[in-house]
Amino acid sequence: MASQIEICNQALTKIGSARITSLADTSKQAKTLAAIYDVKRDAELAAHPWSFAMARSSIPASTTVPAFGWTKAFPLPNGFLRLVEVGENYVMYQSGGGELFHLEGNAILCNEGSPLRIRYVQRVVNAGLYTPLFVEALACRLAAEVAEDMTQSISKREAAWQEWDRAIKLAKRTNAIELPPRPLADGSWWGSR
Incomplete structure (x- = not known):
């Protein structure tokens, strides 16, 4: 099970930046991630009906x-x-x-x-409840968001966004497979057949 710090460190590792021990650290990495973590986590949660959320x-x-x-x-x-x-x-x-x-x-x-x-x-703040693929997608999102600020590299930012795109698609597809099929509601089109 992942923790908030593990997710942040995974993001930092993806862009080749130094790791942190706490979001309360005085390092640039910790301050930057502390400023965006809650907003980006909520955005990723709200973007899809994740089973765990x-x-x-x-x-x-x-x-x-x-x-x-x-x-x-x-x-x-x-x-x-x-x-x-x-x-x-x-x-x-x-x-x-x-x-x-x-x-x-x-x-x-x-x-x-x-x-x-x-x-x-x-809103799920306990990162231990996230699926491994959601953790990967969130880490990729955080990496993409901080890449240019941390590395001054537009190419690293673009690569991080591409990695996020792959990770979020896989996480959504896996989440969808885990859901039971839903019957179609009777509607005017269905009734006219």
């Missing part, structure tokens, strides 16, 4: 009703990064063009009954 929640409606357009507002759970599915049957889109919900501010607005069931990508 998925969560479910039944959210009670807020006592504050939206001013217009919707009958209820449901506050987003702590650690929320990306909405994946909404509603009783987890139907994301309604055939016929009508909106089922709207994500606005820190709430989901909709006309569903309370509690509202959702699936979402959550």
Whole structure:
């Protein structure tokens, strides 16, 4: 299982930079990685519905009703990064063009009954929960982000981005293979056949 420091050191190794012992170090490497780690980690988590970062929640409606357009507002759970599915049957889109919900501010607005069931990508700060391929992709992302600053080399930055592209594709493909197949929802197109 990887740690935050191991991921950062893997990134630094990829660009040929000195390793660190802590993000609290006074070295340029530690300061740079400490400044970007949380934001880049969250960006990589939110970019895909990683199995290890998925969560479910039944959210009670807020006592504050939206001013217009919707009958209820449901506050987003702590650690929320990306909405994946909404509603009783987890139907994301309604055939016929009508909106089922709207994500606005820190709430989901909709006309569903309370509690509202959702699936979402959550912030996972414990690097020990990451899959090995996600660790590799995150390390590549960090390497690409800091390469030019650490090495003054545009070619190292470009090479790091290419390595990230390969790593993220492999991580996403492997994550997708691990998910069970999902049946298609009956819709107007399906019914017309």
